[in-house]
Amino acid sequence: MMAQSHYFEPNANRPVVGRFAPSPTGRMHAGNIYAALSAWLVAKSQGGTIVLRIEDLDRDRSKAEYISAVQRDFELLGLTWDHGPFFQHDRDEAYLEAFSALEREGLVYPCFCTRADLHAASAPHRGEKFVYPGTCCGLTAEQIAEKSLRRAPAQRLHVPDAAYSFEDMVQGRYEQNLAHDCGDFLIRRSDQAFAYQLAVVVDDAAQGVTSIVRGVDLLCSTPQQLYLQELLGLDHPRYAHIPLLVAEKNRRLSKRDHDAGIEELLVRFKTPEAIIGHIAGICGLAPTCDPATPEQLLATFDVARLPELFSDPVQIPWR
Ligand code: GLU
Secondary structure, eight states: OOOEEEEEOOOTTSOOEEEEOOOOSSOOBHHHHHHHHHHHHHHHTTTOEEEEEEOOOSTTTOOHHHHHHHHHHHHHHTOOOSEEEEEGGGOHHHHHHHHHHHHHTTOEEEEOOTTTTTTTTSOOOSSSOOOOOOTTTTOOHHHHHHHHTTOOOEEEEOOOSEEEEEEETTTEEEEEEHHHHTOSEEEEOTTSOBOHHHHHHHHHHHTTOOEEEEEGGGGGGHHHHHHHHHHHTOOOOEEEEEOEEEEETTEEOOTTOGGGBHHHHHHHHOSHHHHHHHHHHHTTSSSSOOOOOHHHHTTTOOGGGGGGGOSSSSEEEOO
């Protein structure tokens, strides 16, 4: 039998709302600035607004000092926001409501696999996607009771053997069969924290986000998010997955690339306009690397040309 196919279209009648969704686990670097600038240009060029949401779901890795630093850095760079800041640490009630709705549908089951939930509260940026083989699916009530004595379970969501697809503004049509390419995924960790996939979908909907611009490393999470939106009866945003700034081939910039950190960028480029102009130029968001504010870049930015802006839709070298 052919697997079912679900194709998702965004609701075009809603006002454009983009978002910045930083995780406050360190200072900003060129990759974060490029993603935020792209989100800002895509929303503002369509007369839209921007939500700022601090993704501090992972309480251990999020630090108060970075929460204030990230807001100061956005302000300094001219990356303004219109709504928020919203914080994920305030949102447990909303996540629980969504989680309970999925539970009531009989779609959630406990998973006792060790190490399973280590990173579930962070967006899964790196590496090959792990396909859960369904080890804990179909445990009997007795097995669950017995295993619970030894270990608190994480919670997984059943996925169908169905293809989920959408039209990405940069990458074109993208499709994934949830059962084969992803497997039942975590929506809650064993320490009760809700997983990134659930939180991001609940927040984007509650905050009216219609335009999601983020790195291509999250492209493979999008079918999971479309599936959650479908189950929870939520509108689907429009997605643009932009190339990653890479330190070297296949390695996205990170905190250890000190020359890309905001403090070093300020030393090297002297002004926020020079940083924005340089990043816009090397990433194809502007025709030159001349200093500019985000506002000034709007004059030459055309959202309809988004796919043509990138000579490589997957990677842009930083150095
Ligand atoms: N908070 C995530 C990050 O900073 C972004 C998640 C998303 O854009 O969906 O990596």
